[in-house]
Amino acid sequence: xxxxxxxDLRKSFGSTPVLHGIDLALASGEMLVIVGASGCGKSxxxxxxxxxxxxxxxxxxxxxxxxxxxxxxxxxxxxVFQNYALYPHMTVFENMAYGLRIRGLTRDAxxxxxxxxxxxxxxxxxxARKPRQLSGGQRQRVAMGRAIVREPKLFLFDxxxxxxxxxxxxxxxxxxxxxxxxxxxxxxxVTHDQVEAMTLGDRLxxxxxxxxxxxxxxxxxxxxxxxxxxxxxxxxxxxNFLAGRLxxxxxxxxxxxxxxxxxxxxxxxxxxxxxxxxxxxxxxxQPDPAGLALQVDLLEPLGSETVVIGRLPGGEMLSVKxxxxxxxxxxxxxxxxxxxxxxxxxxxxxxxxxxx
Amino acid sequence: MERRxxxxxxxxxxxxxxxxxxxxxxFFLWPAGQAIWSSMTRADPFGIRTQFVGLENFADLFSDPxxxxxxxxxxxxxxxxxxxxxxxxxLLAVYADREIRGRGFYRILLIWPYAVAPAVSAVLWILLxxxxxxxxxxxxxxAGVQWNYKLDGTQAMLxxxxxxxxxxxxxxxxxLLAGLQxxxxxxxxxxxxxxxxxxxxxxxVVLPLLMPTVFFxxxxxxxxxxxxxxxxxxxxxxxxxxxxxxxLVVKVYRDGVVNLDIGSSAAQSVVLMLGVIVLTxxxxxxxxxxxxx
Ligand SMILES: Nc1ncnc2c1ncn2[C@@H]1O[C@H](COP(=O)(O)OP(=O)(O)O)[C@@H](O)[C@H]1O
Ligand SMILES: [Mg+2]
Numbered sequence: 001x002x003x004x005x006x007x008d009l010r011k012s013f014g015s016t017p018v019l020h021g022i023d024l025a026l027a028s029g030e031m032l033v034i035v036g037a038s039g040c041g042k043s044x045x046x047x048x049x050x051x052x053x054x055x056x057x058x059x060x061x062x063x064x065x066x067x068x069x070x071x072x073x074x075x076x077x078x079x080v081f082q083n084y085a086l087y088p089h090m091t092v093f094e095n096m097a098y099g100l101r102i103r104g105l106t107r108d109a110x111x112x113x114x115x116x117x118x119x120x121x122x123x124x125x126x127x128a129r130k131p132r133q134l135s136g137g138q139r140q141r142v143a144m145g146r147a148i149v150r151e152p153k154l155f156l157f158d159x160x161x162x163x164x165x166x167x168x169x170x171x172x173x174x175x176x177x178x179x180x181x182x183x184x185x186x187x188x189x190v191t192h193d194q195v196e197a198m199t200l201g202d203r204l205x206x207x208x209x210x211x212x213x214x215x216x217x218x219x220x221x222x223x224x225x226x227x228x229x230x231x232x233x234x235x236x237x238x239x240n241f242l243a244g245r246l247x248x249x250x251x252x253x254x255x256x257x258x259x260x261x262x263x264x265x266x267x268x269x270x271x272x273x274x275x276x277x278x279x280x281x282x283x284x285x286q287p288d289p290a291g292l293a294l295q296v297d298l299l300e301p302l303g304s305e306t307v308v309i310g311r312l313p314g315g316e317m318l319s320v321k322x323x324x325x326x327x328x329x330x331x332x333x334x335x336x337x338x339x340x341x342x343x344x345x346x347x348x349x350x351x352x353x354x355x356x
Numbered sequence: 357m358e359r360r361x362x363x364x365x366x367x368x369x370x371x372x373x374x375x376x377x378x379x380x381x382x383f384f385l386w387p388a389g390q391a392i393w394s395s396m397t398r399a400d401p402f403g404i405r406t407q408f409v410g411l412e413n414f415a416d417l418f419s420d421p422x423x424x425x426x427x428x429x430x431x432x433x434x435x436x437x438x439x440x441x442x443x444x445x446x447l448l449a450v451y452a453d454r455e456i457r458g459r460g461f462y463r464i465l466l467i468w469p470y471a472v473a474p475a476v477s478a479v480l481w482i483l484l485x486x487x488x489x490x491x492x493x494x495x496x497x498x499a500g501v502q503w504n505y506k507l508d509g510t511q512a513m514l515x516x517x518x519x520x521x522x523x524x525x526x527x528x529x530x531x532l533l534a535g536l537q538x539x540x541x542x543x544x545x546x547x548x549x550x551x552x553x554x555x556x557x558x559x560x561v562v563l564p565l566l567m568p569t570v571f572f573x574x575x576x577x578x579x580x581x582x583x584x585x586x587x588x589x590x591x592x593x594x595x596x597x598x599x600x601x602x603x604l605v606v607k608v609y610r611d612g613v614v615n616l617d618i619g620s621s622a623a624q625s626v627v628l629m630l631g632v633i634v635l636t637x638x639x640x641x642x643x644x645x646x647x648x649x
Pocket of ligand 2: 159
């Protein structure tokens with residue numbers, strides 16, 4: 001168990017900056033999930049912490065010690081790679097025992113320790129197999145086992161579930177969470193999957209093009225997204241955005257589609273006419289016979305619910321999540337409840353909170 | 357996916373493989389058949405009559421201490437050439453695999469020797485090692501070493517081993533480098549995170565994953581050193597001094613072409629041919645297994 005502190009961590013490959021200053025602090029035993037689209041620098045961040053890449057600037061402090069110059073071997077960190085990276089020529093047992101062998105444990109101690117972890121992961125019967133004789137889920141478990149068995153200070157997970165099928169992903173997700181809680185190892189978990197991010201993390205760091213955009217609990221990220229990028233990235237189906245302007249002395253928004261919505265929680269700063277982006281999640285759009293007409297383009301049944309994708313009179317796309325029984329065939333009327341709208345500045349995309 | 361074209365009839369397919377078949381027959385089956393036939397005949401001292409003697413040439417061969425010596429010499433030579441060229445190539449490949457500046461240039465330099473003809477390479481080695489005119493040779497003599505590979509059998513053996521190995525380093529280098537690069541980087545990184553360093557990591561992770569390539573090259577190098585080094589040896593020492601560098605191929609040439617003992621020479625060729633066949637089968641086995649996995 002250990003704490004991890006990153007201070008203004010930067011990385012450029014040649015003249016291409018990939019990470020623009022990451023700051024974060026992990027408490028002992030905490031699981032932090034870093035979420036972001038492909039190519040935003042998640043793997044690079046993990047590799048910096050692991051010591052596989054050298055940072056361009058910034059500090060990495062593990063348990064109070066600056067590990068900047070240290071070899072990966074000396075950092076006592078374990079990593080679960082996206083494609084598992086098992087040693088193909090070694091059996092499951094040897095894969096897990098490798099790190100212990102290097103640490104000079106006795107043969108008996110190794111056998112005992114690997115046996116315990118294998119039992120924990122349900123790998124007991126597979127110890128003599130080679131990786132190529134295992135299914136994807138089993139390989140994934142071995143990769144986890146190899147990391148766990150060493151009892152490292154820090155776990156790094158680089159999209160460990162992305163190569164599994166959907167069902168297995170759900171079970172493994174729960175299992176990772178259970179193991180992490182039980183062992184209490186400080187963990188950094190990287191994913192591009194927002195569901196994984198929401199369910200796994202104590203806290204989330206949303207990364208966008210190498211910049212941290214929000215660092216908060218999953219619920220807070222969902223309920224109060226820091227900007228339009230986060231708002232659109234977290235939540236499925238994605239949030240709707242509509243253009244509008246500040247009006248009525250800052251107490252309401254006049255949407256370009258001709259609807260005025262008074263803010264439920266207070267005034268927003270700025271002069272009337274300030275350009276705004278209003279976000280509303282599909283599940284919050286209200287079917288309302290007195291509302292705006294929505295021309296249905298497409299229905300996406302999800303089982304008990306249906307996502308309606310349609311167009312407002314001005315041509316703006318809008319998706320609405322309704323109960324299966326309420327699914328329209330051609331058109332429906334909708335309104336936007338004031339309590340559920342998110343207000344963003346149109347230029348910078350940043351969230352605008354009510355001024356008291 | 358496998359794609360197969362089925363030709364109608366028999367004439368066209370036959371026509372298409374004919375050139376290859378013709379080449380095989382003219383340049384391999386025919387001379388090989390002739391060698392097998394010759395190996396069972398013996399000419400009288402004046403070369404006027406030849407008579408069929410069955411396997412007598414082979415019996416003579418294996419009871420001839422000179423031939424047995426030559427086998428031993430060839431084994432030593434092959435082992436040394438293979439070990440030296442593969443060891444050196446592995447070392448170079450490991451360094452070329454790293455992220456270094458000027459890597460492309462370095463690689464081209466290493467691949468070059470492969471394009472040099474045996475005779476040319478031999479001349480280069482003579483220019484280096486000749487006791488009177490060679491750079492290294494003169495330096496050795498000045499440093500007090502009695503260097504003259506034209507008189508000293510051990511030195512001659514060293515020279516042909518080094519020259520033969522040098523020529524094969526490029527080939528080995530290319531394969532070993534490709535082998536190293538096909539090892540997933542993440543596996544090496546996983547080993548680094550597990551705490552494995554330097555030689556230990558190389559021995560426990562890199563080398564085992566390189567084994568298929570190493571086995572393949574082992575066979576190729578044995579074939580090379582046993583059969584393809586004739587040009588190099590002939591140009592450097594002609595098998596001498598005495599018989600110090602007379603490997604099996606050189607002996608075939610000396611007995612057949614120089615001493616005109618066609619029967620014995622043919623029997624030796626047949627033995628060598630069997631050797632090649634065994635090694636080739638081995639090689640295909642290894643290749644086949646690699647592909648099957
Ligand atoms: N070794 C490298 N050399 C140059 N560019 C790299 C290297 N590694 C990653 N990048 C670039 O850095 C960016 C972030 O990559 P990565 O961290 O792998 O993203 P993610 O894991 O979030 O998908 C990408 O644009 C990628 O092309
Ligand atoms: Mg990645």
